[in-house]
Amino acid sequence: MDIEKIKREIEELKRQKNAIIVAHNYQIDEIQEIADFVGDSFYLSKVCAERTENVIVFCGVHFMAESAKILSPQKKVLLPEIDAGCPLADMITEEDVDSLKEKYPDYSIVCYINSPAAVKAKSDVICTSSNAVKIVRNFPNDKIIFLPDKNLGSFVKKQVPEKDIILWEGFCITHYKIKKEDVLKAKEAHPEALLLVHPECRPEVVELADFVGSTKQIIDFATSSKAKEFIIGTEMGILYSLKKRNPDKKFYILHPGMICPNMKKNTLESVRNALLYDRYEINIEENVVEGARKALLKMLELS
Numbered sequence: 001m002d003i004e005k006i007k008r009e010i011e012e013l014k015r016q017k018n019a020i021i022v023a024h025n026y027q028i029d030e031i032q033e034i035a036d037f038v039g040d041s042f043y044l045s046k047v048c049a050e051r052t053e054n055v056i057v058f059c060g061v062h063f064m065a066e067s068a069k070i071l072s073p074q075k076k077v078l079l080p081e082i083d084a085g086c087p088l089a090d091m092i093t094e095e096d097v098d099s100l101k102e103k104y105p106d107y108s109i110v111c112y113i114n115s116p117a118a119v120k121a122k123s124d125v126i127c128t129s130s131n132a133v134k135i136v137r138n139f140p141n142d143k144i145i146f147l148p149d150k151n152l153g154s155f156v157k158k159q160v161p162e163k164d165i166i167l168w169e170g171f172c173i174t175h176y177k178i179k180k181e182d183v184l185k186a187k188e189a190h191p192e193a194l195l196l197v198h199p200e201c202r203p204e205v206v207e208l209a210d211f212v213g214s215t216k217q218i219i220d221f222a223t224s225s226k227a228k229e230f231i232i233g234t235e236m237g238i239l240y241s242l243k244k245r246n247p248d249k250k251f252y253i254l255h256p257g258m259i260c261p262n263m264k265k266n267t268l269e270s271v272r273n274a275l276l277y278d279r280y281e282i283n284i285e286e287n288v289v290e291g292a293r294k295a296l297l298k299m300l301e302l303s
């Protein structure tokens with residue numbers, strides 16, 4: 001495979017089709033290198049809502065491309081690998097939301113962006129890991145159902161103790177691998193390092209952290225910190241930006257299994273093919289787009 005040739009083809013196709021490439025912080029290094037925008041879920045949704053190009057190639061997982069389509073229904077949104085899903089998003093269905101609404105009619109639903117479009121459509125507001133605390137705090141109801149991630153939900157619950165928050169039992173299979181013992185071992189091996197973790201980690205891991213935030217917030221924290229060493233509790237794709245922006249600092253991944261198999265499905269070849277063959281186009285039923293868009297716009301308004 002001639003990587004330089006594929007990169008040139010991508011550049012040329014992007015120009016021809018008036019397209020942009022956006023990539024999540026967990027994508028492989030080669031994709032982050034050629035992307036026009038790299039970031040966390042919140043940053044990327046804002047980019048997709050604001051840009052005027054006709055085509056968005058979303059290098060991430062299915063729910064992210066869906067969110068881009070919901071925010072820009074007039075654009076063509078392409079996901080290079082159609083089976084790049086998210087097990088956490090699949091842990092809740094719209095029928096589950098219907099049952100919750102029936103059981104708890106006074107509660108409002110705050111839905112993490114890692115969820116299917118049909119679930120978003122039945123929610124009052126969406127949040128990402130970077131703004132979940134703010135959204136729950138600012139939402140004008142003290143009774144909240146937070147779904148689908150129980151770990152992000154319990155982090156929010158601790159920060160906003162004045163609200164009554166019911167959690168759904170979903171979790172990210174990659175972050176869930178990190179246990180308290182891994183943290184203790186890593187801290188012993190690197191006593192000078194600060195521990196930065198994603199709020200999708202278990203509560204006993206989050207409790208030991210020096211900083212908890214989205215992937216972009218972790219990168220920003222490490223970049224502005226005076227510390228020189230960091231233990232990182234999230235998917236290892238984040239090392240690309242951490243090292244690029246901080247060549248003089250050291251980063252240690254908390255657990256060797258911090259690889260999201262779905263995020264790693266996209267390749268330079270599949271990005272080229274996405275542009276070349278217009279695949280795989282994300283389409284969402286109109287009535288779902290309408291409800292989900294309302295909930296996503298509410299997030300942009302509250303954050």
Ligand code: 13P
Pocket residue numbers: 025039040041042114128129130172198200213214215216
């Ligand atoms: P961020 O919004 O922090 O990038 O989180 C994305 C994600 O899906 C974590 O698993």
